[in-house]
Amino acid sequence: MSTHKPTSDRDTLLQGTLDLLILRTLEAGAEHGQGIARAIQEKSADALLVEHGSLYPALQRLEARGWLRGKWGVSANHRRARFYELTASGRKQLLEEAARWRRLVDAVGKILGPGFAEG
């Protein structure tokens, strides 16, 4: 369906969303990549499936901007894993992103109008 679309379009869209989801997930505490992916999937009741090919570059990018801090540690499974935690500027960013998302959802909702195509 979307295979003919230029990849960059979908990326831009996903990028903002994924960043927000990651930041929100980490608000609860440090977590490793697979844990973040699982958390997003579970909290959304399997509605959102994180594409791993995007998750790690996103983590990388967020870390590069200084919103996340990555550190190697040992997971509950006794395996080595790279844990990510929010930095102070990450928390600020999360609030900004969340507010922007709310504004976006609000705006889009207004356009669609109440009751449109709702199950």
Next chain:
Amino acid sequence: VSVLWRRRRSELDFAEEIESHIDHEADRLMREGMSAAEARATARRSFGSVARARERYRGAKRRQWLERGAEDLRYAFRTLRREPAFAAAGVLTLALGIGFNTAVFTTLYALVLRPLPLPDADRLVTLHHRFEGRYGRAVNGMPSMASYPEYQEYRERARTLEGLAAYARIGVTLGGEQPLAAAGMLASCDYFDVLRTRMTLGRGFAGDECDRRADGVAVLSHGFWVRQFASDSSILGRTLTVNRQVVTVIGVVERGFGGTELQAPELWMPVTMRPRLSSGGESLRGTMLDARIGEVAVARDQPVDDLSDPNQSWLSLVGRLRPGATPADARAELTAVARQADLAYPGRITSVDVYSASRLNHPETRSLGGLGVGLATLAITGTIVLMACLNVMNLLLARAPVRQRTIRIRLALGAHRRRVIAQLMTESAVLGILGGAAGLALAAWLPRLVLPRLPLHGLQLDLSPDLRVFGYALAVSLTAAVVFGLAPALETTRIDLASAMRGDRVGGRGLRGSRLRQAIVAMQLSGSLALLVLCSLFVRAVLHAQSSDPGFFIERVYGLRPSLREQGYDATRAADFYRQLEQRAAVLPGVESVALAQWLPLSARSVAPLVREGETEVGSSRLHVSYMAVAASYFPALGIPILRGRAFSQDDARPSNPVPVVVSAAMAARVWPGDDALRKRFRTGSRDLEVVGIARDARTLSLSDPRPLFFYAPLQLGFADPDDGGPVDVTLIVRSTDRASIDPALTRIVTEIDPAVVTTLESLEQRVTDQIAPTRLAALFAGVLGLLAATLAAVGVYSAMSYSASQRTREIGVRLALGATPRAVTWMVLRDGASPVLLGLAAGIVLAAAAAQLARGQLFGLSTLDPIAFLSAAALLSVTALVAMYRPARRAAGLDPAATLRSE
């Protein structure tokens, strides 16, 4: 720089993170009830487009290779830290191999390459004669040495040399209330100038002191000054009595200066004092130098004054090159000078060799002193490095399946294989260098362990590591890293990507990997077998040497050797001295028998070419025989039976022509094969000799020579023989009930006869122990290394067997399902693993036989193919290998066929 690193995470780190993700996902799937393999495959599949993840991660930037190298290095250290057991095993193995090898190298380097610790030592050279053609020459020391006129000629005419000094060792006795034996050195006048010796006190020799009629002077070594004169600074101007000559102390050299030789002298005197210091101008001809140093004295024909004899080898030469001149220049120039001297000796062609000065210079000591043995040892320890490499290679291969998981991802991420190999090799290099560093530490410590156990004393040998030693160790370490790292790196990265992504374990590399490991096992076994055989050969040789009859008594036999020559005794006075000594010693309580002989057995040798009666030319028979002068009482005192003919009588103790001699059975058989040796005549040097008796063979020269070509000449005390001047220094041999009772008594007798004479009692058993010491040490090292190697080989056998059995799990399952008994399966697996083991053992036997041939000199006549040594070592190793093979085989037989088939 570290900030930069922290900010930009490495590709490797990223690959690991992804691997960790897949692991966690697989864990989760397994909790949900999936099998391990299935969970992994699913986790991997669901990860999705790894390549794209990587592309985004990497961005467009290309990294510099330097940064990559740093990253590889960091990663390598982290990997090793994360696997401490693996790292420790690898480093330890390498350290042992490289340590032994570097220790041997350090010793050889210190002996023949390392510049002397003297100012501008790189311009110091040593000069050595090489004679060819037909010639006769007196030798006091080594044939390559120079005469005093030759030295003067070279010093005058050499334009390539700034200075040229000559020196010769001389044993001296310091007179006084407590006479003292010391190591003396005769040195030419400019000796200290050429070597640029600094003085703690006073000065070196000045021109007029080197006149042969000048009053005697001496320069002391720093250590001797501290020990004997309590660092007394008023020593200058004091007189000492040295070999009955009065000498004035004019200087003390700086601390640490010990001349150019291996053994540091304690005092130096002008070389022109030689005639006075060695009794009355008489030549030292007939002096037999210590066989342990490997020097050989050859008979001379005419007694001449040492300083004017142009055809006598006794002086060592050391020169200083002019700036810009090379040893080759000096060689050409001095050889030309020597060829002019050849005009007086038709048939002689002389060359002068010029080497950079080091501790071991004389070609004779280089060859006899064991340079060949040293190089062989270097080669043997080199094979230990190889064994260590094989072991580390085995470890790396065993780890390969684990490493491959990360590597597969990296390759899937699009990394070049070359890049991954470079990273793996960096890891090997780090391992190699760590091993090398530990090895260097071991190499620095080993000589301290080994040298005191060898019968060597007071050697000036600098064994501390310098840049060249470091360079050598580094080169060995890196070579080792390539040897053990390359094959596993190639093997680990040989991954079929498609099957890798499916999560297959084998991926086409199984067979190659197991072949490689089998080859390694075979090589390890052969190396350890060779070492174990050498060890048991050495042990057998020590036992053999201790238990086998040397042909003379050893227990409770002592030798007393007063240094009369140094005290200026002539033959007549010496004869008086010995007769008194012998008479008084014989009646001491506890003494069973006494005898006079030139030497205690096992201490020295004198070699002369032999000419049978009727032959004319020297050397036409090419037979060289050794000899020793003994009194009639020698044979009964040492228990040597005369097989035919007679022993010496009292009449033989005075000159006669021909001189009656007793030959060894071996010499009788060799020199006159198929003929009766009795009453045969022959010549050595200028003496005519006649065989009057044949004695049973005895290992008089060395324990390793059971049947020497040897004869006994009668000791003719007090009589000047035609070319000798009569024996002055001889040994009193005493057999007594115990040492304690005779030691002080004999010393007292000597002091009562002449208070100036110094002497010590030596036991023949100690001589035997000294001769056996190197072999004992060799046995210890070969044993330690052999057991180490065998352990490594056993681990190798075990892991190779386990690996190949696990590769055949499916096949074994099928066989078991079809009704094969566990016993049959055990046998099948054992048979399968046996071929590299048998191959290794066979190669090891060949290797051991070759190594034993090299070590022949240390075996005391034991056969190099001694079956007990070979069989015991082979049996030990076979049992070890069998034990290592048994468990994997049993485990294979214990497989549950249903489970193995299901898992596929």
